[in-house]
Amino acid sequence: MLDILKKLKFGARVLLAKSGGQPETIDLHGRPTVLMHAGDGPPFVYLHSTLGEGFMWLPFFQSLAKKFRVIVPTHPGFGGSGGFDRIDAVEDMAFHYVELLDALGLDEVVLGGVSLGGWIAAEFAVRWPERVKKLWIADAPGLWVEGRPLPDLFRVMQDRDALRRLLFHDPEGYMASLVIKKEVDEQTMLRGFQAMTVLARLVWERPYDPKLAERLRRVQCPTLLLWGDDDRLVPPAYGEAYKKHLPHAELKLIKGCGHLPMFEKEAEFVEALVAFAKD
Amino acid sequence: MKYFFFHLMSWPYLPDDFDAKYDSAWVWLPNSLYDPVKGHELYREYINTLALADELGFDGICVNEHHQNAYGLMPSPNVIAGALTQRTRRVKIAVVGNALPLYNPPLRVAEEFAMLDVMSGGRLIAGMVIGGGPEYFAYGVNPTFAREKFREALDLILKAWTVPGPFEWNSKHYYFRYVNPWPRPLQQPHPPIWIPGVGSKETIEFVAQRRFAYMGVPYFHIDVFRRVFQQFRDACAAAGYTASPEQMGWGVPIYVAETDKQARAEFEQPFWYFVKNLMKNIRLAPPGYTSPQSALAILKNQSLFLYSQKSWDDVEKGVFAIVGSPATVRQKLEHYQKELGCGVVLTGCQTGTMPHELARKSMELFAREVMPHTRGAG
Numbered sequence: 001m002l003d004i005l006k007k008l009k010f011g012a013r014v015l016l017a018k019s020g021g022q023p024e025t026i027d028l029h030g031r032p033t034v035l036m037h038a039g040d041g042p043p044f045v046y047l048h049s050t051l052g053e054g055f056m057w058l059p060f061f062q063s064l065a066k067k068f069r070v071i072v073p074t075h076p077g078f079g080g081s082g083g084f085d086r087i088d089a090v091e092d093m094a095f096h097y098v099e100l101l102d103a104l105g106l107d108e109v110v111l112g113g114v115s116l117g118g119w120i121a122a123e124f125a126v127r128w129p130e131r132v133k134k135l136w137i138a139d140a141p142g143l144w145v146e147g148r149p150l151p152d153l154f155r156v157m158q159d160r161d162a163l164r165r166l167l168f169h170d171p172e173g174y175m176a177s178l179v180i181k182k183e184v185d186e187q188t189m190l191r192g193f194q195a196m197t198v199l200a201r202l203v204w205e206r207p208y209d210p211k212l213a214e215r216l217r218r219v220q221c222p223t224l225l226l227w228g229d230d231d232r233l234v235p236p237a238y239g240e241a242y243k244k245h246l247p248h249a250e251l252k253l254i255k256g257c258g259h260l261p262m263f264e265k266e267a268e269f270v271e272a273l274v275a276f277a278k279d
Numbered sequence: 280m281k282y283f284f285f286h287l288m289s290w291p292y293l294p295d296d297f298d299a300k301y302d303s304a305w306v307w308l309p310n311s312l313y314d315p316v317k318g319h320e321l322y323r324e325y326i327n328t329l330a331l332a333d334e335l336g337f338d339g340i341c342v343n344e345h346h347q348n349a350y351g352l353m354p355s356p357n358v359i360a361g362a363l364t365q366r367t368r369r370v371k372i373a374v375v376g377n378a379l380p381l382y383n384p385p386l387r388v389a390e391e392f393a394m395l396d397v398m399s400g401g402r403l404i405a406g407m408v409i410g411g412g413p414e415y416f417a418y419g420v421n422p423t424f425a426r427e428k429f430r431e432a433l434d435l436i437l438k439a440w441t442v443p444g445p446f447e448w449n450s451k452h453y454y455f456r457y458v459n460p461w462p463r464p465l466q467q468p469h470p471p472i473w474i475p476g477v478g479s480k481e482t483i484e485f486v487a488q489r490r491f492a493y494m495g496v497p498y499f500h501i502d503v504f505r506r507v508f509q510q511f512r513d514a515c516a517a518a519g520y521t522a523s524p525e526q527m528g529w530g531v532p533i534y535v536a537e538t539d540k541q542a543r544a545e546f547e548q549p550f551w552y553f554v555k556n557l558m559k560n561i562r563l564a565p566p567g568y569t570s571p572q573s574a575l576a577i578l579k580n581q582s583l584f585l586y587s588q589k590s591w592d593d594v595e596k597g598v599f600a601i602v603g604s605p606a607t608v609r610q611k612l613e614h615y616q617k618e619l620g621c622g623v624v625l626t627g628c629q630t631g632t633m634p635h636e637l638a639r640k641s642m643e644l645f646a647r648e649v650m651p652h653t654r655g656a657g
Contacts (some may be wrong), residue, residue: 154416154565154566155307155416157566186575189575190571190572190575193566193571193574193575194571196566196567197423197566197567197571199566200421200422200423200565200566200567201421201423201424201567204415204419204420204421204422204423204565205419205420205421
């Protein structure tokens with residue numbers, strides 16, 4: 001009963017939040033790029049995970065938009081964003097986003113993302129450190145951590161129960177059942193295949209960038225590493241690896257949280273980001 | 280009608296609790312279950328069986344490539360084909376095929392196929408495949424580039440065989456300063472190209488446009504073959520020519536014994552071992568290996584796939600195998616050959632745990648009492 005109420009409440013908040021960002025499509029040198037934005041304040045760019053949570057204006061975007069001008073682009077190959085044919089590696093995503101900042105006239109932003117999005121942000125920051133005022137990375141792969149191999153997401157992707165166990169601290173909780181539903185319609189399934197195709201393109205042959213660790217020293221801005229303390233897909237050891245190589249990073253663990261803090265521990269996630277990113 | 284004898288070289292010694300204990304016969308099935316001493320014996324017997332097909336008058340023999348699995352023990356079919364060039368005198372040797380995206384450089388395929396063609400005196404049929412989904416898990420090759428790499432590699436190999444080298448090659452995935460393989464194939468301009476397919480429209484149209492031969496992989500309901508060959512003829516017509524029967528191959532296991540009853544008794548159990556164990560996870564499809572739409576279609580069409588069949592009745596109704604006395608097999612084969620309009624039948628009988636002597640008995644009965652009668656039909 002409590003779960004149903006919680007679900008209803010979240011649903012209502014999604015509806016309310018929708019009045020925030022509306023999707024727009026801009027053309028980046030022939031690559032249609034979908035983005036949503038809302039709020040005033042310092043520009044804050046959110047790079048989404050393979051879940052593709054940038055496709056709708058979710059409550060945590062709304063919360064962040066109270067403090068920042070939040071910009072949520074959809075990566076090439078996801079949803080309505082094109083340009084996937086020119087993507088081979090996570091690095092290519094970073095080149096895509098420097099052109100997006102140019103197109104939006106943004107010299108300097110708070111940049112970060114969850115999981116794949118966090119990795120893209122790191123690849124961006126080592127190449128254009130002067131464009132990143134502050135960097136945040138949540139539950140992201142990208143590095144090699146000896147003795148801590150990543151579970152094979154591609155092996156379990158069709159098994160929704162296994163997926164929920166991999167992504168959530170509490171796989172029985174209401175957010176887990178909301179994000180990874182038991183039954184999905186065709187549209188959701190197609191979106192899932194498409195998202196996993198992009199991820200496969202980027203990480204199939206090597207699930208990390210062997211050059212990233214050495215390059216992280218180029219990042220001179222304050223960096224927040226935000227990790228679910230029970231992330232079973234990309235465990236906190238990866239956060240520690242990032243911390244080791246980044247000159248000005250702090251690692252903050254969120255208690256009782258899996259791989260997707262923006263869903264499983266939304267309040268703590270938003271609070272940590274606001275505290276870090278505000279002037 | 281041309282009859283080819285197909286062998287997978289399956290592993291027949293999986294433990295009885297395989298199904299309960301393991302979720303796949305592919306990729307991550309522990310290789311501690313493989314016993315090299317038994318493996319030695321198996322290769323010897325399997326090669327003997329393929330050599331027998333030559334003596335019995337089959338038109339060809341087929342071998343193919345699979346990695347890290349118990350279903351087919353030829354990670355390099357070219358090694359087996361090399362042995363067969365020395366054990367056979369007359370049959371075509373069809374390697375169906377080499378999974379081109381798994382070879383880097385793919386020039387390796389141009390070289391090894393040319394070797395086989397020269398060694399066999401021009402008896403090679405060169406099969407080119409994208410490779411099944413599990414191979415991409417096994418080899419770590421990016422599945423999202425499988426199709427692009429396949430086409431580039433195929434064009435490279437054909438050019439390497441037909442244009443004097445050395446020449447330079449540049450395409451999206453491959454660059455080579457010097458393309459100049461020795462030896463060159465004996466058959467001119469090059470060995471026949473066979474492309475195995477599982478029914479996708481893209482492959483059917485590609486094979487038709489390039490005037491190669493389409494080999495329908497077994498394990499599908501007869502309705503799938505009906506559709507596929509019609510689509511193939513239409514695609515050839517759209518490309519401005521009439522499809523020749525030899526461009527269409529129908530893969531179907533065939534087992535012949537003295538009576539219908541005996542045939543089923545001998546065939547059924549080894550066949551279910553094959554279906555329930557060795558096919559487990561065979562359609563493992565990594566993301567990007569097909570378009571999302573095709574991935575969805577595969578999920579929806581599971582009922583037309585052999586792995587989903589539950590009873591012998593399902594197998595017979597869907598013509599997933601032709602099993603019976605010589606008279607029964609003759610009658611069914613003639614009927615479907617005519618209906619499908621194909622010019623090649625790829626048949627094999629040693630599925631799963633089928634004993635060597637029974638497999639050979641079936642081949643002998645087929646060669647003596649079926650083949651001479653059904654050759655003209657179709």
